[in-house]
Amino acid sequence: MNFFSVAYCTLIRNVRDKKSFINKLLMPIVLIVILGTALSNVFATDELDQTKVAYLNTDQGEVSQNFTAFLDQKEVKELLDVKIVKSLHKGKELVEKGDVTSLIYIDPTYSAAIVENKDKPIQVYSSNDGDYHITVVNNIVDSFIQGANTVQAVTAMGEKTVGLKSFDLVEDKTITASGNRPRAIDYYAVTMLILCVMYGAIYSSESMSEYYHGKLGERIKISPVSDWQLIAGQMFGILITNLLQITIVFLISKLVFNANWGSNYLAIFGIVFSLSFMATSIGALVAILTKDSMRASGILAITIPIMTFIAGGYVKLDLEELMYLSPNYLAQTAIFNNIYGGSALQSQVCLSVIWAITACVIISAFFASRRRFV
Amino acid sequence: MVVEIENLVKEFKERKAVNNVNISIKEGEIFGFLGPNGAGKTTTINALVGLTSPNSGSIRILGDSTAKHRKKVNKNIGLVPQDIAIFEDLKAKENVEFFGRLYGLRGTELKERVQAALEFTGLWDRRKEYPKKFSGGMKRRLNIACAIVHQPKLIIMDEPTVGVDPQSRNHILRSIVELNKRGSTIIYTSHYMEEVEEVCGNIAIMDNGEVIAQGTSDELKKLISSEKRMDITLKKVTQYLIDELNQIDGIKSCTVENQIMTILYEQKNDLFLSLVIETITKYNAEIIAIDVENPSLEDVFLTLTGKKLRD
Structure with a gap:
C-alpha cells in the first residue's frame, strides 16, 4: 500500500536529517533547563512556618x-x-x-x-x-x-x-508544605513539550511542500498514488517522527530533571498524540495553501512561538479568553488537569476542541490539494 | 497508436503556450520533439502526463482518454523530467525502490526491477550511496532509473542530457535505443538536433506553441531538399560583404557566427560557387576553409522559423 511507502520514506528522511532532528530536540530541552531554573522563584510555594x-x-x-x-x-x-x-x-x-x-x-x-x-x-x-x-x-x-x-x-x-x-x-488543604503544585521545572517540562509537538507543523509543511511543489512533487503527482494516500502517508511519517522526538524530550524531563508528569502516562500520551496530529495537519494545510516551502515554514516559525507565548508557555500569563485561541493552551490545560487532579470535564472539552480543529484542517487540506494543479 | 493528441490548446493568461497541436505516435517509435526554449514542448508533455489541464483538445494514451482515466494511463508512463527529481537524502537504491512502490511493485518483483533499472543505468555498484555524492551525469542516470523501474510502455524524456559529461550523454543515448528495443515507445525532447537525428525516427518541430513540421529526419530535410549549405571560415567579415552576397541569385540566407559564414543556397548554375568566392576575395576577407554540406535538421529549423534552434 502506497500509504506505508510514503510514510516510511518520510520517516527515514526526517530521522536521517540529523541536524534538523537534533535542533528540534535540543531547543525544548535547553528551554526547560533555562526557564525551569531562571523562573523557579515565580513558582516557589511558601512553606507555612508554625x-x-x-x-x-x-x-x-x-x-x-x-x-x-x-x-x-x-x-x-x-x-x-x-x-x-x-x-x-x-x-x-x-x-x-x-x-x-x-x-x-x-x-x-x-x-x-x-x-x-x-x-x-x-x-x-x-x-x-x-x-x-x-x-x-x-x-x-x-x-x-x-x-x-x-x-x-x-x-x-x-x-x-x-x-x-x-x-x-x-x-x-493544599497549603501544606507538601502541597501538590507544579515547580518551574514541572511547568516548563509540559509547555516545552507542547512547543516541541507544535514544531511538528514545520516538519509537516517542509515535507508537504517537497511532495506537492517543485519537480519532485510533479514526479510523485503523475504516479498512480492517490491524494489521500500521499497526504495520509506523509502525515503518518511526520507524526511518528514527532512522537519520537516527544518521547525523548519526555524521558529526559522525567529522568534527568525529575519533572512531575503524574501517574497516568496513557492519558498524557493521548493528549500529546492529539496535539501532534493537529500540528501535522496544520503544517500540511499551510504548505498546500502557500505553495511555497519557505513561506510556509516562515509563517509557522512565527506563529508557533506566538501561540506558545499566548498560552503562557514561556512566562506564566493570564490572558483569559485569549488563551483559548492557542492550541498549546488547550493541550497544556488538559495535561495539567491530568497531572494535578483538576477538572476531568475541562480536559475532555480541550481534547474535543483539538480534534474538532484537526478535522476541519484535514478536510480543508484535502480539498486544497485537489485544486493545486489547474 | 500509443499517443494521439488532437487539437490540443493550452493558454496561460493571454498567451497560447500550445496552439492546436496534433501528434500521433506509433507503438515502438522513438519520437523526437524539437524546438527552442518556450516552443511549447514541455507544456505539451505536461498535458500528456496530467501536470497541466488543456483548455481544449483531447489526448489518448494507449487508447485511454487522459481526461477520464488519468491514473490508469499514468501507470503506463515513465517520465524523466528535465530537472533532476530525486531524493538527495535517500540512497540510490532507496530512490528507485520508492518510485517502484508508487507504481505498485512489491516483494521479489520490486527487488528484481530495482536491480534491473540500476544495472541498466550503470548505477548498481553505487546503489548504497547518496545521490549528493554523485556527478551530474550519474544523477541524470538515477533520474532515468526512477522512471523506468516499473517498465512503462511509454517513456517520456524531457531534455535528459542537459548539462551532462560526454560519457554519461553517450550512455543515456545508448539507453534510449536499448529501452526502445525492449519494447517501450519513447518521446524524446531536446534542442540538441544531432541527438534527435541520431536516435529518433519521427520528429515534430515546434515553435511558438505550434507544430510547424513533422516527419522522419529525411522527410523534414526534403522540405528544403533543393537547398544546400556552405560554411566558409573567414579571417574578417564585413556587413558590406554579407549584403553583397545576399544579392547573389540563389542565396537564401547568409549568417555569420564566430567568423564562420553559413550560406543556405540553391545552386542555379555552375558558376555559382566561383561567384561567391570572387565576391569574398573582392572584400579581402581571406578564406581559411570552405565546407559544403547537405542540409541538417538545424538547416530545416532555420529555414522554417528563420531562427537558430538555440535562440
Missing part, C-alpha cells in the same frame, strides 16, 4: 476536651505551636508582647452551651500585626467548629458519635 498560640481552657466539658485533643493532633501541631497558659491575663500579655500570635480561650460554660445547642464561640484574641498567622489560627478553630457541628448533626440523626478522627480538613 504559628505560636496561647491556649486556655477553663471548661471541663466533653466538647472542650475534644478541642484540646484536636490541637494535639499531628497535622495541627505542624501548623500551631500551642503554649498552655494558666490565666486569661497571662495569655493576653503574651499576645500583646508578640510572643504569640493569638490566644485561644474557652470559657467555663462552653461545652454546656454547645450541648444545649446555644451559640457559643471559642474566643480568639489576636495581635494587630499577626498577618496570615491570624488567618491560620482562625481557620483551624473554624475547622474544629464545623467538624463539631457535623458530629452533633449526625448524632442528632441517631447515628453513633464518629469522634474527632473525622476531622481531616487540615490534612486535605
